[in-house]
Amino acid sequence: MCDQVISDDxxxxxxxxxxxxxxxxVGGGSYQVIDFCPWCGKKLSSSLREVWFEVLDRIxxxxxxxxxxEMQSEAWWVNDKYKIDKLYLNIGV
Ligand SMILES: [Zn+2]
Structure with a gap:
């Protein structure tokens, strides 16, 4: 991801x-998830949305x-508090 991409512009x-x-x-309220950087075409990190809900279910x-x-920020996956690897296996990601 190009660093300059994440800005208010x-x-x-x-x-x-x-x-x-x-x-x-436009108008806000929703967004379209993207898998590749629109500028350089680089593959972005995969979304952990499904895992987030799986973790919530488990707790x-x-x-x-x-x-x-920690579930409201990146802390839960950065710190791997909930053993994300096992969750991945369980939901077949
Ligand atoms: Zn990029």
């Missing part, structure tokens, strides 16, 4: 908790519950 953003890159729709929470702080 573009409607592109990185969502830390999902490790996901997206382009915002007995629903998305509308109070989500632990």
């Amino acid at each position: 573009f409607n592109l953003e990185f969502i830390p908790k999902f490790r996901e890159y997206g382009i915002n729709y 007995g929470l629903e998305p509308e519950d109070d989500i632990p702080l």
Whole structure:
């Protein structure tokens, strides 16, 4: 990913908790997930969205519950607190 891409000048953003890159729709409220950098074509890190929900399920929470702080940022996958590798295997990623 080109470093200059993530800035207020573009409607592109990185969502830390999902490790996901997206382009915002005009008007906001939603975004289109992208797998490749629109500028240089480089493959971006794979989204952890499914794993995020899997982890939530494992710790007995629903998305509308109070989500632990580390699950609201990149902390949960950076620190591998929930043993992400095993989760990957279980959901066939
Ligand atoms: Zn790039």
